[in-house]
Amino acid sequence: MYDFAIVGGGIVGLSTGMAIFQRFPNAKVVLIEKEAAVAQHQTGHNSGVIHSGIYYKPNSLKARYARQGNQSMKEFCLEHGIDHDICGKVIVATKQEEIPLLDNLYQRGLENKLKIRRVGPDELKDMEPHVNGHGAIVVPQAGIVDYRQVSEKFASLIEEHGGEIALNTKVEKIYEESDEVTIESSRGSFKARFMINCAGLHSDRVALAAGYKTDMKILPFRGEYYKLKPEKRYLVNNLIYPVPNPKFPFLGVHFTRMIGGEVEAGPNAVLSFKREGYKKTDFDARDLAEALTYSGLWKMAGKFAKEGLEEYVRSFSKKRFTKSLQELIPEIREEDLIPAPAGVRAQAIKNDGNMVDDFQVIYGKRTIHICNAPSPAATASIEIGREVVKRLPKLTNLKETALIV
Numbered sequence: 001m002y003d004f005a006i007v008g009g010g011i012v013g014l015s016t017g018m019a020i021f022q023r024f025p026n027a028k029v030v031l032i033e034k035e036a037a038v039a040q041h042q043t044g045h046n047s048g049v050i051h052s053g054i055y056y057k058p059n060s061l062k063a064r065y066a067r068q069g070n071q072s073m074k075e076f077c078l079e080h081g082i083d084h085d086i087c088g089k090v091i092v093a094t095k096q097e098e099i100p101l102l103d104n105l106y107q108r109g110l111e112n113k114l115k116i117r118r119v120g121p122d123e124l125k126d127m128e129p130h131v132n133g134h135g136a137i138v139v140p141q142a143g144i145v146d147y148r149q150v151s152e153k154f155a156s157l158i159e160e161h162g163g164e165i166a167l168n169t170k171v172e173k174i175y176e177e178s179d180e181v182t183i184e185s186s187r188g189s190f191k192a193r194f195m196i197n198c199a200g201l202h203s204d205r206v207a208l209a210a211g212y213k214t215d216m217k218i219l220p221f222r223g224e225y226y227k228l229k230p231e232k233r234y235l236v237n238n239l240i241y242p243v244p245n246p247k248f249p250f251l252g253v254h255f256t257r258m259i260g261g262e263v264e265a266g267p268n269a270v271l272s273f274k275r276e277g278y279k280k281t282d283f284d285a286r287d288l289a290e291a292l293t294y295s296g297l298w299k300m301a302g303k304f305a306k307e308g309l310e311e312y313v314r315s316f317s318k319k320r321f322t323k324s325l326q327e328l329i330p331e332i333r334e335e336d337l338i339p340a341p342a343g344v345r346a347q348a349i350k351n352d353g354n355m356v357d358d359f360q361v362i363y364g365k366r367t368i369h370i371c372n373a374p375s376p377a378a379t380a381s382i383e384i385g386r387e388v389v390k391r392l393p394k395l396t397n398l399k400e401t402a403l404i405v
């Protein structure tokens with residue numbers, strides 16, 4: 001019998017495993033992952049940005065955990081020698097009409113207690129000489145890292161503490177009883193006193209398998225990227241973002257210098273026909289049927305018809321993708337861009353068609369379900385793990401140590 005079973009070996013499941021050992025150093029823990037290695041889905045296909053928390057509603061979980069997570073992620077990387085760079089980013093108003101939106105975002109950043117600066121076009125040019133902008137916010141706290149590397153370190157720390165990582169093991173059924181949880185998988189069953197669902201793109205299905213019917217469903221949104229040809233990397237110094245549409249939950253195509261030196265451009269956001277569908281042609285009958293018969297999808301499509309269509313056009317037309325990027329850097333040409341691997345975001349959508357904006361966790365009797373952990377959950381992962389573990393009840397035969405918060 002395990003004390004804790006974690007479903008999902010992405011950055012959130014792994015950080016939860018680490019946090020368990022910080023509180024219960026002698027716990028018996030198993031982390032169950034269906035793939036042959038950790039960090040194979042959202043965690044291994046993201047932009048690699050250590051976000052600051054500027055965008056999020058003050059006091060929301062996203063705002064709090066991103067701000068604290070920004071700090072804890074940097075500390076973790078320093079402590080474990082993981083390559084990262086707190087290079088800062090600029091959020092740019094490319095048209096005069098965007099200045100009021102930029103100023104609103106600046107105010108939000110101040111409310112989120114961030115030390116940021118509002119700069120004019122000249123100072124912006126000093127920082128990013130190729131960017132066209134009427135003004136910008138400088139966010140010095142933002143940085144870059146490889147979250148796959150961070151996750152591998154989390155995994156090795158779990159194993160050092162005696163935790164088991166069961167790879168190639170897909171969770172299929174869950175029976176939550178009064179004193180234990182039985183988890184049936186493709187490789188036999190596990191019994192644990194508590195289970196934490198960190199299944200990302202499948203978190204709603206895992207919750208349902210445990211008997212938790214929610215008023216939301218995970219829909220997969222593919223984010224497609226290009227990268228700049230090596231000889232064009234000089235066009236981007238660090239991280240260059242547009243002012244986001246405040247009504248749309250995605251940040252808009254941007255430029256990201258990656259920790260390995262490449263420069264990525266993207267991502268857009270289109271509904272994927274498969275939950276883990278990284279190519280345009282990827283298709284899964286069950287995933288697609290579930291999405292298309294979900295009333296929340298159609299209600300959402302009604303709200304974002306214009307934005308959704310633009311995302312699709314950008315997906316199929318490199319010319320249109322380039323045009324969006326040219327708003328930030330007019331010198332970019334179609335031939336400067338090479339296709340790069342895509343990622344798929346897990347976004348919870350409610351039955352009424354609204355996107356679940358904040359992180360969402362359901363606390364059951366013996367199971368906990370992290371049902372919505374989209375961006376900036378990689379940045380915030382250490383904080384999410386700590387918070388979940390803080391809420392675990394005391395277990396009688398387990399010695400606790402002070403949880404570092």
Ligand SMILES: Cc1cc2nc3c(=O)[nH]c(=O)nc-3n(C[C@H](O)[C@H](O)[C@H](O)COP(=O)(O)OP(=O)(O)OC[C@H]3O[C@@H](n4cnc5c(N)ncnc54)[C@H](O)[C@@H]3O)c2cc1C
Pocket residue numbers: 007008009010011012013032033034035038039040041042043044045046047048049050051169170171172198199200201202203206223267342343344345346373374375376377378379380
């Ligand atoms: C394109 C893109 C760009 C992003 N950019 C950033 C960024 O720059 N900064 C940032 O902070 N965040 C970013 N994010 C968000 C961030 O990557 C995610 O929020 C985070 O990785 C979520 O981690 P997770 O562990 O919840 O999910 P995942 O990494 O998806 O892990 C879930 C795991 O559960 C496993 N699993 C699922 N079902 C089962 C089952 N039945 N049995 C066993 N295992 C199962 C899966 O195989 C998977 O490994 C981005 C995301 C995307 C997609």
